[in-house]
Amino acid sequence: MSCDLECQHLVKQFDKFTAVDDVSFSIPKGSFFSILGPSGCGKTTLLRMIAGFYEPTSGDIKIKGKSVLSTPPNKRPVNLVFQHLALFPMMSVAENIAYGLRRRKVAKAEIDQRVKDSLERIGLPDAGSKRIDQLSGGQKQRIAIARCMILNPSVLLLDEPLGALDLKLREHMKVELKQLQSQFDTTFVYITHDQSEALVMSDQVAVMNHGRFEQVGTPQELYYEPQTPFVADFVGESNHWEATVSVQDSQRTTLTTTSGLSIQTQTTSNLEIGQTVNIYLRPESITLGQEQTTADNQLQASVKSVLFDGAKSRAIMTNNDAEEIIVSLPQTGEFSDLKAGDKLSLSWRADIAKVFTNQA
Amino acid sequence: MNSSQTRLTLILLLSPFLLWLGLLVIIPHIDMFFLSIREKVAPRTYETSLANYAEFFTEPFYWNTLARTAFMSILATVLTLIIAFPVAYYIAKMLRGKTKSILFLLCLLPFWVSELVRTFGWMILLRETGVISSSLQWLGLIDGPIEFLYNDVTVMMGLIYTSMLFMVVPLVSTLDSLDDSLIEAGYDLGGSKLSILKEIVIPHSMPGIISGCIVVFMLTLGNYLTPILLGGKSSMWFTGQIYTQFITRFNWELGAAFCFLLLIVSSTIVWLGLKLSGQTLASTVAKS
Structure with missing residues (x-):
């Protein structure tokens, strides 16, 4: 099976603190992979290394089999949905979505067509001319994903994007994200501290603690067959x-x-x-x-x-x-x-x- | 608190401001206006006329001076912006914690000294017998003394130096409010440094840029000390002309007309700047 993303012995040290400690994994094409861990476990650092904002201390990152360590973030075939989405408030919704295509010097007529298609795909066909502050939380979420997906990245990284939403909307967005992922058929790497998000949406979940992967498996495996006390404690509730x-x-x-x-x-x-x-x-x-x-x-x-x-x-x-x-x-x-x-x-x-x- | 008490508090709080506005701004300006539209026809006999304004337009020296002052002020504003922007960006986005506050404080430090003293400082450095000229001679790089004072470049430098703080402060505060993740998102989606600056950083900091520019432009246009001391007679600064009319030539009528012309020119340029950049006074100066 071909792998979209492969990390080999990835290490990241900040001064003396090791944020990511010898992490290796590979993600098959088109799957939804979650990294689940408490805050401070190094999951954001890992994601930022994949996106290219941090350089790993050692180890290799391969996308579609090619090492991307020497590729700067603006040239990597991965896109990141930020925790607070980072939509550009100075641009309209359509301009936000078109940003990446404009940077690639795509012809104006093609950009307009693709933005229109993309807005229809996420179910907001009339939102193009709106300002970012006129959107609801769930709509912003969809725009942020559309803004990345229009570039057809090999891997989409998501950094706890549901964190800021209220409970009802979060439950709804979980289902929607999963649907979007199968619709786009792109590999999603999703990081979260919320086990329910990870269990509901993922094909594979990696549980991370102190910079290491404790266990990688399907949600069922993690729940029924935890391999370490940390996983048993962190995934689901337990009497201990x-x-x-x-x-x-x-x-x-x-x-x-x-x-x-x-x-x-x-x-x-x-x-x-x-x-x-x-x-x-x-x-x-x-x-x-x-x-x-x-x-x-x-x-x-x-x-x-x-x-x-x-x-x-x-x-x-x-x-x-x-x-x-x-x-x-x-x-x-x-x-x-x-x-x-x-x-x-x-x-x-x-x-x-x-x-x-x-x-x- | 009932409504009459609220009103009393408001009146009490506003009264110093209203007194200042009335006594020091509005009344003198009204008086100045009447002064500017009267013409001396014989000793102690005056007539209402626009002769003073007419004199400004018929005498090329006067309007040349005003045009030159306006142009130099715009240039000084633009140069200040170009120099201050990287400084502000470095302070707001690249530095963290203690270094950030120290560097910001270093920008403020020169302004603890009065403008007069700072300008004299420049004169000590730049005059014919000054520090720079004599050091260059001592090093053998030049044969005779050089006068660095009394030219346009020196005046421009002095004006930019005086204005830096008023540009850096609003820029730092708007750049501070720019979320780092927006810049990262720009990179992530394929943006280059230049395109991110153009499409994200500058549009975000527009209120700060405009408010800094307005303040710097007004201060420069109305500056008297720096152009006169560093530029001497050749500076041809309009405020110097106003001073000459009032103090040297006792021609208060013409001086008053000049004051109004300066006010009209500065207001027009600020208004044009706001129009061209699509900002409003409320969204810029009032915000930062």
């Missing part, structure tokens, strides 16, 4: 406990958390008796209520408080003041009148909790 391995046989390992809760997990080769481990258990993997004798883990707990948030409502449960367990509440009506002090039974499968040894 520290525990020691207390009993082990060929099938089951029993872990005891610091405050005495016993948890059954699958035996894996890297666990030994007495070892300290970290357990990550998703609130949505816990079944509430029914007595399930077949479940590997089962315990009685009382509700400490209910955190109502519509579909994402959760309850904080305690088991004899041992550990706090956050549980998702299924919105089937069954638990709509749940209140503090109620007693419920919790159960989950042994293989669903992720266990990481401390050095992992």
Whole structure:
């Protein structure tokens, strides 16, 4: 499969601080690739190196197989959608979109035609003569993407462009961005700290922390099979406990958390008796209520408080003041009148909790 | 606060301004206007006429001086802009933190000294027996002393030097407000340095450029000290002519007419500049 963008052992140092530390990846043509990480993890630095605004300390960047390290940003076949979009306020919408073509000395008649097509494609056919400050947030977003896409870049880079939008619009734009990407059939590299943006839109997601890629995979892989504690913690929500391995046989390992809760997990080769481990258990993997004798883990707990948030409502449960367990509440009506002090039974499968040894 | 109290506060706050405007600007100008339209026909007998204005147009020396002053002022404004723009761009966009404030302060520093002292400073450097002339002789580069004073180039240099600050300050403040990502976006979309300057940086800083130009032009056109001290008699500056009429020749009527002509010329040029650049007074001077 041909790769649009390939980074090899990319390193960027600022004085003594290493912002990007030996990052390698390749992105197949036409896919939506996200880099997900907390602020300060180096994702913006990585993006700016690809765009050409920073020069890597070492390593190589290849676009369609050719190294672009010696190509200045205004000649690279990549375009960047800036965090605050950076639309030119001194120009009209049409002039903004035409800017890149004008720089390429395209004939005026062709520019007009392509700008018109591009405005129709993003669903704003009459916006051409408007000023930038007359547009809404979502419209600006589309103009910023159109301004880049009219140049047919090999790779479009997006630097958290949804950050400034309100929640409803952000949800809407997620779907729209994904549609735009498949429409243009161009490789998108999207950076964000919002896991939901990354999971919803991407074909592949790289989770970045302290300048390194922790894991690269499909959204499903990251969610169901996190490879590192950081990924387990950062992608989705998790209950996190520290525990020691207390009993082990060929099938089951029993872990005891610091405050005495016993948890059954699958035996894996890297666990030994007495070892300290970290357990990550998703609130949505816990079944509430029914007595399930077949479940590997089962315990009685009382509700400490209910955190109502519509579909994402959760309850904080305690088991004899041992550990706090956050549980998702299924919105089937069954638990709509749940209140503090109620007693419920919790159960989950042994293989669903992720266990990481401390050095992992 | 009720409305009558609000009105009282407004009146109290405005009164010093209104007194200044009335007593020092409007009344003297009205008086000056009447002075300018009377003609001395016999000792202590005056008639209303436009003879003073007519004299300005019939005597080529007078209108030549005004035209020259206006032209030199426009040139000084343009040169100041050309010199100040890179300085302001460097301060606003290339520097960060402490160096930025230090450099900005260095621009202000010469203006802690009065214009008179600064101009005398130039004279010490440039006169026939001055620092530059004698150093060049000492180095053996020239045979005899050179007089650097009393020519147009020196006057122009003095005017630009005096005006720099008034151009740099508004330019720095408008360039500061230009988001760096706009410049980066320009590069990203294929722009060259020149096209970004032309299409993004200059359009953005237009209010600062215009307000700087208006201030510098007005100050230069109405400057008296620098052209007279550095240019001497040959400077032919219009304010010098006004001084001559009032003080040397006691011809207040003609002097007053000159004052009005200067006012009309400066207002017309500023108005033309605003029209040509498509800006308004409110969007430029009032903003920065």
